[in-house]
Amino acid sequence: MNIAFQDRLQERILEMGKKGTLKIQRHLASPMDAKVVMEEKGKIIILSSNNYLGLSSNKKVIRAGIKALKKYGAGTASVRFICGTFSIHRELEEEIASFMKTEAALTYVSCWDANMGSIPVIAQEGDAIISDSLNHASLIDGCRMSKANRQIYKHANMTELEECLKKAEGAKTKLIVTDGVFSMEGDLAPLPEIVQLAKKYDAVILVDDSHGIGVMGKTGRGTAEHLGVLGEIDIITGTLGKALGGAAGGFVASGKPLVNMLSQVSRPQIFSNALPPTVAGSALQAIKVLRDKPELVEKLHSNVDYFRGQLKKMGFKPLESKSAIIPIIIGETSQAIKLSGALLEEGIFVTGFGFPVVPEGTARIRIQISAAMNKKIMDKALKVFNKVGKKFQLI
Numbered sequence: 262m263n264i265a266f267q268d269r270l271q272e273r274i275l276e277m278g279k280k281g282t283l284k285i286q287r288h289l290a291s292p293m294d295a296k297v298v299m300e301e302k303g304k305i306i307i308l309s310s311n312n313y314l315g316l317s318s319n320k321k322v323i324r325a326g327i328k329a330l331k332k333y334g335a336g337t338a339s340v341r342f343i344c345g346t347f348s349i350h351r352e353l354e355e356e357i358a359s360f361m362k363t364e365a366a367l368t369y370v371s372c373w374d375a376n377m378g379s380i381p382v383i384a385q386e387g388d389a390i391i392s393d394s395l396n397h398a399s400l401i402d403g404c405r406m407s408k409a410n411r412q413i414y415k416h417a418n419m420t421e422l423e424e425c426l427k428k429a430e431g432a433k434t435k436l437i438v439t440d441g442v443f444s445m446e447g448d449l450a451p452l453p454e455i456v457q458l459a460k461k462y463d464a465v466i467l468v469d470d471s472h473g474i475g476v477m478g479k480t481g482r483g484t485a486e487h488l489g490v491l492g493e494i495d496i497i498t499g500t501l502g503k504a505l506g507g508a509a510g511g512f513v514a515s516g517k518p519l520v521n522m523l524s525q526v527s528r529p530q531i532f533s534n535a536l537p538p539t540v541a542g543s544a545l546q547a548i549k550v551l552r553d554k555p556e557l558v559e560k561l562h563s564n565v566d567y568f569r570g571q572l573k574k575m576g577f578k579p580l581e582s583k584s585a586i587i588p589i590i591i592g593e594t595s596q597a598i599k600l601s602g603a604l605l606e607e608g609i610f611v612t613g614f615g616f617p618v619v620p621e622g623t624a625r626i627r628i629q630i631s632a633a634m635n636k637k638i639m640d641k642a643l644k645v646f647n648k649v650g651k652k653f654q655l656i
């Protein structure tokens with residue numbers, strides 16, 4: 262053991278502790294729901310999960326996971342192309358493609374992997390990537406993994422995007438990369454404008470809609486559905502670890518040639534195992550529940566509207582958005598973490614985010630609403646926001 266190495270790391274952790282920027286790990290002892298049992302605190306209301314539709318504790322979703330576990334066992338114990346894949350993977354991929362209205366889909370063990378594994382295949386040496394400045398870290402890292410020339414445009418700024426597209430002239434593939442719903446702001450990518458520009462400059466669009474699928478659009482098909490451009494996005498990536506059951510897993514939904522190419526050469530596909538069957542079974546069922554009950558999306562938005570409206574009535578100034586993410590900017594990271602601690606003292610779990618998750622000086626708390634919440638729970642949480650908000654002079 263190199264003790265000096267571990268000591269150096271410990272020093273850095275202590276330093277983060279002194280600055281008040283250390284992330285605190287909490288432990289939950291019950292399924293994700295509107296209320297959870299936190300080992301450190303007892304029963305609390307959770308406003309920091311991506312369980313937007315409440316499906317991670319849905320009985321049908323849990324039963325489907327158990328059924329798949331019993332049928333297929335724990336996993337494939339190797340990589341797909343070496344040992345084969347389970348039929349439930351194919352079923353899930355067909356269901357994702359049909360739900361997203363694309364020709365085909367391919368699953369990964371996470372959306373992190375889907376982004377990292379697909380972008381370097383889509384855009385290669387001699388190609389161009391043009392990426393929104395507030396894209397999720399997995400898109401950023403996916404772009405870094407590509408040998409294509411990379412440009413970044415100011416968040417949602419279509420003038421800059423067009424300038425980048427002009428600069429990319431001559432590249433065989435020009436790939437525009439954006440989140441659908443931006444995870445830290447909650448705002449939406451201007452997809453209709455992006456589609457127009459892509460047509461004008463013969464570009465390809467990749468949208469990571471991890472926070473949009475199950476949330477945006479009348480039937481939960483995401484930001485493209487909400488903005489009327491479903492079917493006009495070349496590549497949609499998303500997670501199965503948020504609205505769609507909340508376990509884990511990600512996917513790329515696109516045309517058959519891209520999906521076939523990814524299964525041939527995408528590094529996580531050929532060097533890493535497929536999704537565990539329990540996860541595939543639960544996610545498959547979650548999509549079926551969403552298909553059968555699109556009113557869950559409506560319930561989610563009526564909860565979001567209520568919570569957001571009440572916060573504004575109290576005097577909070579959340580960032581405006583149409584998604585289920587309600588960020589309140591605090592400024593200093595340590596202050597956002599302190600605020601989160603004070604809310605937890607009162608039984609409300611909301612995480613404070615600071616640098617490097619968000620730019621320096623824009624630390625925030627991010628409230629996330631779920632269809633699993635009812636008015637009584639929301640009113641209880643709002644009462645705490647009123648009390649703590651006054652204490653921190655936010656209202």
Ligand SMILES: Cc1ncc(COP(=O)(O)O)c(C=O)c1O
Nearest residue numbers: 371372373397444471500502510
């Ligand atoms: C926009 C976006 N993309 C990708 C991911 C990664 O998803 P996963 O947990 O499936 O790796 C996240 C998760 O935070 C996300 O918010």
